[in-house]
Amino acid sequence: MRYSGFQVIKQGLTGNKGWKPVWREPEPKKSYDIIIVGGGGHGLATAHYLAKKYGQKNIAVLEKGWIGSGNIGRNTTIVRSNYMLEGNQPFYEHSLKLWESLEQDLNYNAMMSQRGILNLAHSDSQRDAMARRGNAMLLSGADAKLMTADEVRKMVPFLNFDNARFPITAGLLQPRAGTARHDAVAWGFARSADQHGVDIIQNCEVTGFQMKDGKCIGVETSKGKIKAKKVAVCVAGSSSRVMEKAGMRLPIESHVLQAFVSEGLKLTIPGIVTFGAGHLYISQSDKGGLVFGGDLDGYNTYAQRGNMPTLEHVVEDMMGLMPFLGRARLLRMWGGVMDMSMDGSPIIDKTHIDGLYFNGGWCYGGFKATPASGDAYAHLIATDTPHPTATKFRFDRFLRGGMIDEKGSGAQPNLH
Amino acid sequence: MIINHPTLGPRDAAEFVHLGDATLMNRPDWQAEDAVEQFHEYLYQRDNPAGDYRELWYHEQGDRSWLVVTRNTLTHEITDVQMARDVAMQQAKSS
Numbered sequence: 001m002r003y004s005g006f007q008v009i010k011q012g013l014t015g016n017k018g019w020k021p022v023w024r025e026p027e028p029k030k031s032y033d034i035i036i037v038g039g040g041g042h043g044l045a046t047a048h049y050l051a052k053k054y055g056q057k058n059i060a061v062l063e064k065g066w067i068g069s070g071n072i073g074r075n076t077t078i079v080r081s082n083y084m085l086e087g088n089q090p091f092y093e094h095s096l097k098l099w100e101s102l103e104q105d106l107n108y109n110a111m112m113s114q115r116g117i118l119n120l121a122h123s124d125s126q127r128d129a130m131a132r133r134g135n136a137m138l139l140s141g142a143d144a145k146l147m148t149a150d151e152v153r154k155m156v157p158f159l160n161f162d163n164a165r166f167p168i169t170a171g172l173l174q175p176r177a178g179t180a181r182h183d184a185v186a187w188g189f190a191r192s193a194d195q196h197g198v199d200i201i202q203n204c205e206v207t208g209f210q211m212k213d214g215k216c217i218g219v220e221t222s223k224g225k226i227k228a229k230k231v232a233v234c235v236a237g238s239s240s241r242v243m244e245k246a247g248m249r250l251p252i253e254s255h256v257l258q259a260f261v262s263e264g265l266k267l268t269i270p271g272i273v274t275f276g277a278g279h280l281y282i283s284q285s286d287k288g289g290l291v292f293g294g295d296l297d298g299y300n301t302y303a304q305r306g307n308m309p310t311l312e313h314v315v316e317d318m319m320g321l322m323p324f325l326g327r328a329r330l331l332r333m334w335g336g337v338m339d340m341s342m343d344g345s346p347i348i349d350k351t352h353i354d355g356l357y358f359n360g361g362w363c364y365g366g367f368k369a370t371p372a373s374g375d376a377y378a379h380l381i382a383t384d385t386p387h388p389t390a391t392k393f394r395f396d397r398f399l400r401g402g403m404i405d406e407k408g409s410g411a412q413p414n415l416h
Numbered sequence: 417m418i419i420n421h422p423t424l425g426p427r428d429a430a431e432f433v434h435l436g437d438a439t440l441m442n443r444p445d446w447q448a449e450d451a452v453e454q455f456h457e458y459l460y461q462r463d464n465p466a467g468d469y470r471e472l473w474y475h476e477q478g479d480r481s482w483l484v485v486t487r488n489t490l491t492h493e494i495t496d497v498q499m500a501r502d503v504a505m506q507q508a509k510s511s
Binding site (some may be wrong): 101105238241246251252253254298299300301302303307309342399411412413414 | 429430436453461462487489
């Protein structure tokens with residue numbers, strides 16, 4: 001069924017009895033051309049683009065739990081393309097362009113809201129670095145505007161501008177950035193993939209890979225063995241655990257990133273604001289809750305929960321920037337497990353094993369990359385060549401010295 | 417999390433900085449034939465286990481000692497804490 005305003009009215013007048021389940025629940029077949037391991041945002045996006053854009057048929061997505069149960073439903077929903085380095089920025093701008101037409105492409109309301117992101121600078125050198133970043137963004141075809149302190153003040157007058165230690169000296173605005181409803185993104189991709197014939201198989205855990213003559217020929221799952229010409233792993237957060245079954249070690253550590261939501265408030269913050277002196281990003285959801293987060297907890301973990309010191313740090317940052325929020329109450333907090341790579345950038349590449357592909361290492365920037373990650377991964381799987389915007393996300397970049405280290409913090413995953 | 421420091425007793429993990437896998441103590445020989453590959457493994461590749469994990473913590477807000485902590489990455493339970501210096505000396509003795 002195609003969703004439209006007409007359908008809403010028609011169904012509304014006929015008791016809403018005509019809505020159908022959004023995707024099928026098929027049993028796995030004996031074999032597929034392509035198996036995607038992981039039914040998160042990136043896996044479902046990959047299936048969508050493989051089927052719709054690259055004309056592939058006979059595809060399955062295997063998901064251990066239920067689709068969208070991982071980080072696609074745990075992030076702070078921010079979509080932006082304000083990176084700087086050559087290997088990164090064109091990819092993220094490609095992603096933002098896909099976001100802008102995603103709802104039409106999927107025929108699904110992802111509540112994409114381009115309300116802008118404002119990164120604040122608190123010193124002259126930070127302002128200069130932002131000017132440089134803004135120029136890099138413009139060169140990639142993205143939008144960026146360097147704002148003076150006065151312009152920032154007009155836009156968001158409620159900030160603590162004259163903080164003695166961290167006064168606000170400037171801001172870098174990307175007006176096209178925004179937020180999207182994270183769950184709806186997973187559901188929209190799933191629905192579209194299903195409509196294009198992709199089998200989405202939930203509660204089906206991959207327990208091993210079938211190898212023959214050094215080639216990957218299928219997977220072993222909790223629902224039996226399934227053959228495939230190509231197996232594409234897409235399980236950020238659990239990458240090391242899954243690839244270990246194929247005998248691979250990865251340049252990745254698992255860390256927890258926490259997110260927080262306040263009680264619902266009236267319109268308080270127009271777009272997304274980030275504090276440049278600590279690490280805080282904050283936006284307001286359509287329900288009114290303030291959605292915010294900060295740094296990683298800093299130690300390796302697979303537990304989807306964090307500890308109090310990070311919460312304290314994030315809330316202190318928030319009080320430093322927006323003291324008026326002191327009386328808002330915290331409603332919920334949770335954590336998601338991140339694939340923290342050694343340079344802070346992702347990997348979309350073939351492995352050294354024929355027929356086995358890998359997508360992961362998204363650190364905590366995976367959500368905004370969802371459409372481009374799917375597109376680039378689908379391109380790689382379908383054509384065996386990297387997508388033009390994702391040529392640098394290779395496994396061997398660490399050996400070659402081709403790291404894409406936006407933050408310049410070296411091989412220290414908890415600092416990216 | 418509370419880290420039971422061998423000499424200072426139980427201390428809040430917030431006093432510490434987390435470096436990473438305890439294998440970082442074993443720096444490869446830079447003069448080896450395959451030093452490039454060895455340093456690639458050493459610097460970038462990780463086991464990243466779900467379960468018991470031996471890792472290095474630095475007591476920055478305390479006595480500035482390095483510790484080897486064995487912690488479960490699924491439950492955050494800490495089962496063993498040793499001074500990294502002692503671990504290194506044991507390794508040197510047994511090699």
